[in-house]
Amino acid sequence: MNEQLRTIAGLDRVIHEPGRLMIVSYLAGVEECDFLFLMRQTEMSKGNLSSHLSRLEKAGYVEIEKTYRGKVPMTLLRLSPAGEAAFKKYLRDLDSVR
Numbered sequence: 001m002n003e004q005l006r007t008i009a010g011l012d013r014v015i016h017e018p019g020r021l022m023i024v025s026y027l028a029g030v031e032e033c034d035f036l037f038l039m040r041q042t043e044m045s046k047g048n049l050s051s052h053l054s055r056l057e058k059a060g061y062v063e064i065e066k067t068y069r070g071k072v073p074m075t076l077l078r079l080s081p082a083g084e085a086a087f088k089k090y091l092r093d094l095d096s097v098r
Contacts, residue, residue, distance in 0.1 A: 007096055012086055014086075024079065034077070035074075035076075060080060060083070061080055062078070
């Protein structure tokens with residue numbers, strides 16, 4: 001197998017899925033955001049976004065904080081340090097395929 005194919009085969013599968021890639025890409029550009037804002041930005045359904053966030057949280061890439069704004073529940077999302085490192089590596093690996 002040539003080096004480019006080996007690199008493609010080694011891409012982080014958690015991040016590589018299109019929905020999760022969109023989430024991680026967005027979170028990489030902000031300090032944090034709330035669930036509803038991210039849902040609007042990605043145009044995903046609540047269930048779909050929740051499912052992807054659960055997978056990213058399980059991998060240690062996203063931190064999810066349940067809080068309140070006044071009496072209204074709010075879910076804050078941010079990329080973890082491990083998520084930032086994994087995303088940077090993913091981008092470097094993808095760039096090396098060119």
